[in-house]
Amino acid sequence: EGDVITFVNDPDAPGTPDAIYMSYEDFPKDVKVGERVLVDDGKLVFEVVETNGTDTVRLKTLHGGILKPRKGVNLPNTKISLPCLTEKDLHDLEFILTQPVNWIALSFVRRPKDVEDLRKRLDAAGHPAKIIAKIEKPEAVEKIDKIIKKANGIMVARGDLGIEMPYERLPIVQKQIIRKCIQWARPVIVATQMMESMIEQPGPTRAEVTDVANAVLDGADAVMLSGETSVGKHPTLVVEAMRRIIEEAEKAQDFEGRRPVAVPKSRTFLSDVVCFNAAKTADEVGAKAIVGMTSSGYTAFKVSSYRPNIPIYIFSDQMHMLATLNLVWGVRCYYYDRFTTTDETIADTCEILKKNGHVKEGDVVVNTGSMPIEKRYRTNMMKVT
Structure with a gap:
């Protein structure tokens, strides 16, 4: 603690107890006197005391320790010029x-x-x-x-x-x-x-x-x-x-009163209202599942955001979307490509859920989708079955 060390951006410079190579070329240009430099997840803390703006920075040790090679550097006070995509x-x-x-x-x-x-x-x-x-x-x-x-x-x-x-x-x-x-x-x-x-x-x-x-x-x-x-x-x-x-x-989750609301006049307002009411209706009628059809994934993301207390089953003919939606709260996915009419698709998807043991005869299911389904409009329909 209190030692002064030098960071240089010359990769050919020999490492010594007093001088250390820093791979970030713009480091001397970006940092300012008084800013902190944290190394190895904050295990070592330094303060900038001098920079020549080109290739050398001198730092005072605030919290010392063993400095190992190839450790990460954090600059919490510095506006860095390094692009996000290196x-x-x-x-x-x-x-x-x-x-x-x-x-x-x-x-x-x-x-x-x-x-x-x-x-x-x-x-x-x-x-x-x-x-x-x-x-x-x-x-x-x-x-x-x-x-x-x-x-x-x-x-x-x-x-x-x-x-x-x-x-x-x-x-x-x-x-x-x-x-x-x-x-x-x-x-x-x-x-x-x-x-x-x-x-x-x-x-x-x-x-x-x-x-x-x-x-x-x-x-x-x-x-x-x-x-x-x-x-x-x-x-x-x-x-x-x-x-x-x-x-x-x-088991203890309760999102009642914390659900987002649809934003009037937004481009997706109609779909958002349908998705919101699907989640709300499912809670009120004691539904066992919410079913949605999607190609873009929007319906799944939106219904999930209302955090219903039951599983959301999404059917899509887009294979990449099925894997993508695995990350989303409460969503389980099925590949489905037999879209005919809206009513037939609803009946078919409910039968798939029954065969897989997700629902049984007599259970209430809230369905969302678009009409006519073959046009693949945004979600504009909700049906309780």
């Missing part, structure tokens, strides 16, 4: 565009344009993958409403976000982002350190159990494991434990 990202994207992937997670999103740039590349390649914006920077939190509108889904990536902003703010920010995603019918994932202790231990801490349960109760579509399953000693145990926590928390 050269490596673009190289990786070339390969991704040749694969039938359903979701692409975009790291370190800072503004809506970052999502738009990736979207343009996907559209130009004719690729149907949807975009998850990873929220890891305070700048993204400030622009979260616009980012949510541009992205197809959101990940609350608490690892870097908890380093880049005061950690005491993280629980509130997480809840706010989940609430906004539900409002805009975007699936939201909560990630990082959910069951961290199980990297080594065979069971979670009580705090971790509560953390997972609270994410479920807040309405997250998914909770994600990382180190627990990639390098942990108990990958199957941690998945089983998380599943039990999720299932128990889901």
Whole structure:
């Protein structure tokens, strides 16, 4: 603590106890005196005392430790010029565009344009993958409403976000982002350190159990494991434990009074009203299932956003969409390509649910769809059977 070290951006410079290579070329240009530099997930903390703006930055050690090679760097106070899509990202994207992937997670999103740039590349390649914006920077939190509108889904990536902003703010920010995603019918994932202790231990801490349960109760579509399953000693145990926590928390979910409302005069207002009333009617009549037909996935995303207390069964003839919707809260998918008339399709899909044991004779089912069904209009119809 108190030592002054130098970061240089010359890859040929020899590493010494006083001088360290930093691979980010614009680091000296971006940082300003007084800004903090965090290394290795915040284990080491430095403060900028001098920069020449080209190739050298001097830093004072605020919290020292062992600096290992190839560790990540966080700049919580710095407006960085590094593009969201780096050269490596673009190289990786070339390969991704040749694969039938359903979701692409975009790291370190800072503004809506970052999502738009990736979207343009996907559209130009004719690729149907949807975009998850990873929220890891305070700048993204400030622009979260616009980012949510541009992205197809959101990940609350608490690892870097908890380093880049005061950690005491993280629980509130997480809840706010989940609430906004539900409002805009975007699936939201909560990630990082959910069951961290199980990297080594065979069971979670009580705090971790509560953390997972609270994410479920807040309405997250998914909770994600990382180190627990990639390098942990108990990958199957941690998945089983998380599943039990999720299932128990889901029994106590109650979204009454928290459901978003359809926005009048919006382009999708009619469909939104039908989807909202499908969820509401299902609760009021004690339905066992909600059924929807979709090609774009919009009906599934929207009905799910109203968080009905029963499964949502989606039928589609778009194979990629079936896999995409696996991420969405409460949705289960079936491939279906026998669209004839609306009534025949409703009868047929209900029969499929019966054969698979999801409903039985006498159960109430709320159906949504379009009329005439062969025209594939937006959802404009609801029928209780």
